[in-house]
Amino acid sequence: MSRAIANETVGISGGREGFSFYRCITNTWFLYCVSLSVFFLVWDRVAAWRIFGDSLAQPLVVLDKLYELTQIRFAGTNLGGHIWASTRRVLIGFSLASAIAVPLGLCMALNRYTNAVVKPVFDLFKPMPPIAWVSISILWFGVGEFSKIFIIAIGTFVPCLLNSYNGVRLVEPELYDVIRVLGGKRKDEIIEVCFPASFPAIFAGLQISLSVAWTCLLAAELMNARDGMGFLIKRGMDTYQPALVLGGMILIALMAWLSSLAITLIERRLCPWKTGIENL
Amino acid sequence: MTPSSLLPRLKIHCEAIDKTFIQKGHVEVPVIKDINLDVAENEFLVVLGPGQCGKSTLLRIIAGLETPDAGYVLLDGQPVTGPGPDRGLVFQGYMLFAWRTVLGNVEMGLKLRNVPRRERHAVARRYIKLVGLEGFEKYYPHQLSGGMKQRTGIARAYANSPDVMLLDEPFGQLDAQTRMFMQHETIRIWEQEKRTVVFVTNNIDEALFLADRVILMEGKLPGRIKKEYVVDLPRPRDHGHPDLLRLREAISEEIALVL
Numbered sequence: 001m002s003r004a005i006a007n008e009t010v011g012i013s014g015g016r017e018g019f020s021f022y023r024c025i026t027n028t029w030f031l032y033c034v035s036l037s038v039f040f041l042v043w044d045r046v047a048a049w050r051i052f053g054d055s056l057a058q059p060l061v062v063l064d065k066l067y068e069l070t071q072i073r074f075a076g077t078n079l080g081g082h083i084w085a086s087t088r089r090v091l092i093g094f095s096l097a098s099a100i101a102v103p104l105g106l107c108m109a110l111n112r113y114t115n116a117v118v119k120p121v122f123d124l125f126k127p128m129p130p131i132a133w134v135s136i137s138i139l140w141f142g143v144g145e146f147s148k149i150f151i152i153a154i155g156t157f158v159p160c161l162l163n164s165y166n167g168v169r170l171v172e173p174e175l176y177d178v179i180r181v182l183g184g185k186r187k188d189e190i191i192e193v194c195f196p197a198s199f200p201a202i203f204a205g206l207q208i209s210l211s212v213a214w215t216c217l218l219a220a221e222l223m224n225a226r227d228g229m230g231f232l233i234k235r236g237m238d239t240y241q242p243a244l245v246l247g248g249m250i251l252i253a254l255m256a257w258l259s260s261l262a263i264t265l266i267e268r269r270l271c272p273w274k275t276g277i278e279n280l
Numbered sequence: 281m282t283p284s285s286l287l288p289r290l291k292i293h294c295e296a297i298d299k300t301f302i303q304k305g306h307v308e309v310p311v312i313k314d315i316n317l318d319v320a321e322n323e324f325l326v327v328l329g330p331g332q333c334g335k336s337t338l339l340r341i342i343a344g345l346e347t348p349d350a351g352y353v354l355l356d357g358q359p360v361t362g363p364g365p366d367r368g369l370v371f372q373g374y375m376l377f378a379w380r381t382v383l384g385n386v387e388m389g390l391k392l393r394n395v396p397r398r399e400r401h402a403v404a405r406r407y408i409k410l411v412g413l414e415g416f417e418k419y420y421p422h423q424l425s426g427g428m429k430q431r432t433g434i435a436r437a438y439a440n441s442p443d444v445m446l447l448d449e450p451f452g453q454l455d456a457q458t459r460m461f462m463q464h465e466t467i468r469i470w471e472q473e474k475r476t477v478v479f480v481t482n483n484i485d486e487a488l489f490l491a492d493r494v495i496l497m498e499g500k501l502p503g504r505i506k507k508e509y510v511v512d513l514p515r516p517r518d519h520g521h522p523d524l525l526r527l528r529e530a531i532s533e534e535i536a537l538v539l
Contacts, residue, residue: 172373172375174373174375175375177345177363177369177375178369178371178375178377178388179388179392180345180363181343181344181363181365181367181369181437182365182388182389182440183363183364183365183389183392183393183440184392188392192377192388193377196377196379197378197379199379271379272420273378273379273380273420273421273422
């Protein structure tokens with residue numbers, strides 16, 4: 001079906017075709033399922049045949065371990081408590097850093113004096129891997145919550161700022177001309193063009209930042225923690241429980257995926273004009 | 281309909297305009313030189329010239345987006361000092377706001393002037409209808425074809441109710457068929473809503489089909505006005521009309537000389 005005026009056409013939706021075996025096996029969802037099933041099957045067999053000795057647990061054993069942790073208190077709290085401890089750190093660090101970095105990036109792109117003051121210092125810190133901050137933050141802030149949040153914030157800050165800065169810088173300059181020709185002022189250029197045009201870039205930055213935030217969290221918790229998913233992994237390694245290590249890894253991946261999904265949903269809500277780019 | 285025979289009011293007056301761009305810090309590139317141009321009220325003027333002859337720069341100077349190095353532009357006798365809502369500009373690259381719907385794009389000029397929502401919707405709807413996009417108000421630019429995008433661009437310029445419409449190669453990115461169709465549409469819209477039009481193009485047929493008067497620019501930098509042709513034929517015109525073909529030949533010869 002399509003809508004058209006004269007010789008110009010806009011497609012609206014594709015038609016549905018009938019069921020056939022060929023269509024079924026070439027269906028993307030079907031292939032997703034096949035791919036995942038094969039993966040878990042291979043994992044299960046490799047573990048069952050003890051190819052890596054005792055150091056690989058079967059998928060169901062990992063699940064069982066995670067279920068067990070929901071029932072008992074492990075190092076002071078149950079599984080939910082550990083998940084929450086980690087998530088809370090990421091949420092606080094990520095929100096704090098992005099709340100500062102995004103506006104700062106916008107200001108740097110819009111005002112060359114701000115840029116001239118902030119950019120040199122920022123460029124100094126930019127290439128430093130955030131995990132390099134782990135030790136110094138423990139020296140500064142001790143082993144408590146704050147040092148972990150600090151590392152997460154540091155890791156989040158850089159991609160957030162870079163993306164909002166570049167988002168504004170890459171706006172088509174002729175769009176500002178449109179606003180000027182329509183009778184708008186500098187203020188209108190910023191509100192009507194600058195911000196909405198840089199939205200997708202800002203969100204791309206938030207996505208990158210979030211994955212960096214989880215990485216930093218893990219680094220901080222592996223170094224030193226009494227709870228959290230990183231702690232579970234560390235404890236699993238120390239006490240030789242591959243099921244616990246794998247369980248912690250899966251949980252972190254799951255939480256990172258969920259939080260990234262949340263950002264995607266917010267972005268879709270705020271930027272309905274953006275044509276969806278399929279994530280891998 | 282020559283300006284002298286009917287003595288129409290003078291709308292735009294360009295006096296001895298020069299513009300030089302500075303490239304890579306110090307290389308001076310003279311873009312246009314000594315442009316004198318008068319446009320009468322409600323005249324359809326086409327500026328014809330090959331790429332890189334300064335015609336877009338001339339249009340941007342009239343729009344007030346560039347300031348000339350020498351000379352000045354008068355609009356209704358008042359010097360142009362910057363862009364303003366009395367001149368609407370249609371861009372070659374459409375330049376629609378990707379984050380706004382067709383309606384949102386068309387009403388932008390009114391929104392910037394704080395026209396109440398209900399009123400600006402009404403005005404925007406009227407122009408969306410004028411350009412033939414009724415029913416597409418809620419579409420985002422990426423959902424539209426090239427011709428429809430430029431219709432939106434034209435409606436956006438019109439909705440701001442400018443006295444002068446400036447069109448910078450508006451159909452340059454369209455395929456030949458859509459382009460021809462849009463030329464018919466341009467005339468239809470212009471006859472419904474008469475405005476002074478300055479239309480820049482590099483296409484002779486487009487120029488002859490649309491114009492009351494064609495200004496031929498020199499084919500190299502700095503751009504100067506080479507010659508002027510009055511196209512005194514009724515509309516809608518037929519591309520095969522003998523008078524049109526005669527003019528086309530004359531201009532082609534002139535362009536060959538230019539090159």
